[in-house]
Amino acid sequence: xxxxxxxVGKKRRKLKKRYFLLLLILLVLSGTVLFxxxxxxxxxxxxxxxxxVTKPEITETPASNDQPETFTxxxxxxxxxxxxxxxxxxxxxxPTDEQTEISSEGQTEMPMEENSEQPVEEKEPEKVxxxxxxxxxxxxxxxxxxxxxAHDVKATFFMQGSNLKKEHLQESVKxxxxxxxxxxxxxxxxxxxxxxxxxQFVPEMLESLDLIHEITGTTPRLVRPPYxxxxxxxxxxxxxxxxxxxxxxxxxxxxxxxxxxxxxxSQIIQNIKxxxxxxxxxxxxxxxSQTLEALPDILNFFKDQGYIFGVYNDASHFVMxxxxxxxx
Numbered sequence: 001x002x003x004x005x006x007x008v009g010k011k012r013r014k015l016k017k018r019y020f021l022l023l024l025i026l027l028v029l030s031g032t033v034l035f036x037x038x039x040x041x042x043x044x045x046x047x048x049x050x051x052x053v054t055k056p057e058i059t060e061t062p063a064s065n066d067q068p069e070t071f072t073x074x075x076x077x078x079x080x081x082x083x084x085x086x087x088x089x090x091x092x093x094x095p096t097d098e099q100t101e102i103s104s105e106g107q108t109e110m111p112m113e114e115n116s117e118q119p120v121e122e123k124e125p126e127k128v129x130x131x132x133x134x135x136x137x138x139x140x141x142x143x144x145x146x147x148x149x150a151h152d153v154k155a156t157f158f159m160q161g162s163n164l165k166k167e168h169l170q171e172s173v174k175x176x177x178x179x180x181x182x183x184x185x186x187x188x189x190x191x192x193x194x195x196x197x198x199x200q201f202v203p204e205m206l207e208s209l210d211l212i213h214e215i216t217g218t219t220p221r222l223v224r225p226p227y228x229x230x231x232x233x234x235x236x237x238x239x240x241x242x243x244x245x246x247x248x249x250x251x252x253x254x255x256x257x258x259x260x261x262x263x264x265x266s267q268i269i270q271n272i273k274x275x276x277x278x279x280x281x282x283x284x285x286x287x288x289s290q291t292l293e294a295l296p297d298i299l300n301f302f303k304d305q306g307y308i309f310g311v312y313n314d315a316s317h318f319v320m321x322x323x324x325x326x327x328x
Contacts, residue, residue: 011231060259083093100120109157129307130282131155132252134186137163138287141172144295145179150297154180154311156250161188161208177216182312184250185209185223196232201225202241209247222248230322236287250312250320252284259290265294272298276305282320 133144136159148155157176163169177183185208187195195201205223210254213219223233228251242249254275258268268290272283283298285291302309321328 057097072265074297108219127279127307128310129302130310132284134158134286135160136287137169137172140287140289140292143292144287145176147295153299153309156182156312158184158186160186160190161211164211173215183212183216184220190226192227202245205247206245221246222250222312224250228322233323239328248317249328251322252282253278254260254281256283256285258288259286262290265290268294269297273301296314
């Protein structure tokens with residue numbers, strides 16, 4: 001019995017040894033296969049396409065002020081063309097050699113585009129006439145506005161403070177401003193003694209301009225001196241006061257003398273015609289019945305002479321005073 005047990009034990013030990021050897025062999029074979037497969041995967045198998053030289057893959061890098069290095073492919077004896085990868089555009093258009101020129105300082109300048117339009121010929125200076133009326137508002141203001149509107153003409157009115165205070169005339173003042181006419185100051189009293197001898201010119205002008213602002217909402221800075229700036233404004237002191245107050249003054253180039261010609265509109269027209277000598281004229285008239293009667297013929301005369309009708313604008317003031325004072 002003992003002998004039988006000993007024989008069975010020996011057989012078991014032999015089988016264990018065989019199983020162990022078999023397992024060991026299997027492990028060695030598996031490791032060998034894994035090693036060979038990994039080594040093989042790292043090998044580069046040559047192919048016909050490997051004979052072409054290609055640029056390395058270009059990856060996007062952050063923008064830099066430095067210029068990228070230029071890649072120069074090696075010389076090839078093969079007659080086949082070099083193959084380069086396609087670089088996707090980032091949306092920035094790169095100017096061609098024909099679109100840019102390199103300046104002597106090294107900066108890139110875009111060439112000036114040729115102007116296909118024909119050069120505009122310089123026009124001759126236009127003939128401009130400024131129609132002006134003093135001493136309003138008056139009972140004739142509405143009729144003056146009707147005539148001007150019928151002829152599509154804008155005018156410059158210099159209105160007097162004592163008349164501006166009359167409430168029944170203020171609607172005409174508002175209409176004049178609304179229709180596009182300019183309304184400037186013409187003092188409060190129109191009194192030579194008060195304005196010039198008593199040095200009330202600046203205060204009266206400021207008061208008249210304030211009245212115009214209250215009635216129309218406009219803010220005019222232009223005034224016309226009663227009887228003209230000469231000799232009334234000969235003194236430098238009063239002109240400095242005007243300049244400090246930002247007040248501009250206008251005289252005239254043509255005096256119609258209408259105020260002294262009641263019932264004689266034809267003479268008013270003749271006076272204006274004979275004094276029209278310049279391409280820029282400023283016509284002095286007043287709100288008088290004889291002037292109203294002459295006005296259509298006066299407007300037609302200037303139209304026939306090729307004049308356009310200007311209206312004063314504070315933003316484009318030009319010097320028009322007998323003192324030749326550029327500050328006014």
